[in-house]
Amino acid sequence: MGKYKIVGGKKINGSIEIGGAKNAALPIIIATTLAKGVSIIHNCPYLEDITILIKILSRIGCKIMYQDHTLVIDTSSINSTDLTFGLCEKIRPSILLIGALIANYSAVNITYPGGCEIGPRPIDLHLKGLRALNINIKESHGNINAIASKIKGNEILLDYPSVGATENIMLAACLAEGKTIIRNAAKEPEIIDLQNFLNLMGADVNGAGTNSIYISGVDRLNPAEYTIIPDRIAAGTYMIAAAITGGEIILKNVISEHIQPIIAKLKECGCSINTNENIYLKAPPRVKALDIIRTLPYPGFPTDLQAPIMALMSIAKGTTIITETVFENRFNHVEELKKMGADIKVDGRIAVIRGVDCLYGSSVAAKDLRGGAALVLAGLAAYGDTIVDKNEHIDRGYECFDDNLRSLGAEIYKI
Numbered sequence: 001m002g003k004y005k006i007v008g009g010k011k012i013n014g015s016i017e018i019g020g021a022k023n024a025a026l027p028i029i030i031a032t033t034l035a036k037g038v039s040i041i042h043n044c045p046y047l048e049d050i051t052i053l054i055k056i057l058s059r060i061g062c063k064i065m066y067q068d069h070t071l072v073i074d075t076s077s078i079n080s081t082d083l084t085f086g087l088c089e090k091i092r093p094s095i096l097l098i099g100a101l102i103a104n105y106s107a108v109n110i111t112y113p114g115g116c117e118i119g120p121r122p123i124d125l126h127l128k129g130l131r132a133l134n135i136n137i138k139e140s141h142g143n144i145n146a147i148a149s150k151i152k153g154n155e156i157l158l159d160y161p162s163v164g165a166t167e168n169i170m171l172a173a174c175l176a177e178g179k180t181i182i183r184n185a186a187k188e189p190e191i192i193d194l195q196n197f198l199n200l201m202g203a204d205v206n207g208a209g210t211n212s213i214y215i216s217g218v219d220r221l222n223p224a225e226y227t228i229i230p231d232r233i234a235a236g237t238y239m240i241a242a243a244i245t246g247g248e249i250i251l252k253n254v255i256s257e258h259i260q261p262i263i264a265k266l267k268e269c270g271c272s273i274n275t276n277e278n279i280y281l282k283a284p285p286r287v288k289a290l291d292i293i294r295t296l297p298y299p300g301f302p303t304d305l306q307a308p309i310m311a312l313m314s315i316a317k318g319t320t321i322i323t324e325t326v327f328e329n330r331f332n333h334v335e336e337l338k339k340m341g342a343d344i345k346v347d348g349r350i351a352v353i354r355g356v357d358c359l360y361g362s363s364v365a366a367k368d369l370r371g372g373a374a375l376v377l378a379g380l381a382a383y384g385d386t387i388v389d390k391n392e393h394i395d396r397g398y399e400c401f402d403d404n405l406r407s408l409g410a411e412i413y414k415i
């Protein structure tokens, strides 16, 4: 637990290499448990959520080495699928362990998942999908008990393109009898990364990145070696850091297609952006307001960048309306931004941001991961010093956030 202190007013200027995506790495590490043996995962970011997942997997018997962003995991000695020891509630993707373990071990006992507090975050779509695959699931006393003697493929229509539910069904269906089709599937790049890894293991999965995913069950999967995609949300956050300080940035190791929604919005508010092998962004001294931003499933504007773009819009010229359509309660950062001088009104899922001439350094607290990052970004642009308390939220999703920002010219310290 700690705080970030930011001395505002320094322009972001320089280049940065983007690391592996948290939201791709976590499901892929979990997917290694579908096979017995040693899998090797490169470009794994050093993040608190990964550390917790390593502890969970170690508790059920996996042997794991994690060095130089490469995770070597031996799943051949898994000796338990009782996951009720009090760690699964700390991270969101722990719930995917049902889909990953059920085929080989027939029973999984697990607590509800955790993750950012950004609304109720039910798991009904996960459970409905898994039940459709002939998995018997009972919920009692805060635990979920899944039992299956034979997983059977099925056609599943998701009521909403949930990222986690799509991943859970993909994992469970790989070793099912017969074919599974997931309709209205999530299309996020992390889903494609999971498909690519599963297919390297010997699975037969097609269609990820579109709204229908087709999985033909196979008898067994093998360990595999894989490199995680770059983190599109971290990339977007650093671009906004440059935009909010009127700076310039070069992003290396990014897949520009994955960040088109943020590139489009940053261009719209006045930044010049070139996308070649790297991405180059130059910001104007003050950006223009964006009129309307609606968060949407991919390829819409990502909800994970809603808080960071709100920090930017809080000092833009003009008024922006942001509608958060994905999560029910993802405006925890608003009251903190207001302490820094932002003019924001919220009505339900809509926030109206009237750009002010400047923000002022204040003492604020991160309530969740991206909201916390947004406060750091606001602090970079503010007059005076900002203290962002509860930096552990931020460190769940940004590797070496302070070191990276300092290397780009910011004055930020962990205290």
Ligand SMILES: CC(=O)N[C@H]1[C@@H](OP(=O)(O)OP(=O)(O)OC[C@H]2O[C@@H](n3ccc(=O)[nH]c3=O)[C@H](O)[C@@H]2O)O[C@H](CO)[C@@H](O)[C@@H]1O
Pocket (backbone or CB within 6 Å): 023, 024, 026, 092, 093, 119, 120, 121, 122, 123, 124, 125, 126, 127, 160, 161, 162, 163, 164, 165, 186, 297, 303, 304, 326, 327, 328
């Ligand atoms: C670890 C990880 O990858 N986290 C990401 C993942 O979270 P996560 O997988 O939890 O997000 P989902 O896509 O599942 O959630 C989207 C919406 O669907 C609702 N829902 C979801 C499942 C369900 O069973 N029932 C239900 O109602 C949620 O409450 C939310 O309102 O995708 C989100 C949406 O892009 C991102 O913000 C998170 O960073």
Ligand SMILES: C=C(OP(=O)(O)O)C(=O)O
Pocket (backbone or CB within 6 Å): 023, 091, 092, 093, 114, 115, 116, 117, 304, 369, 370, 397
């Ligand atoms: C909401 C996020 O993560 P999680 O789903 O792990 O809480 C996020 O990465 O912004």
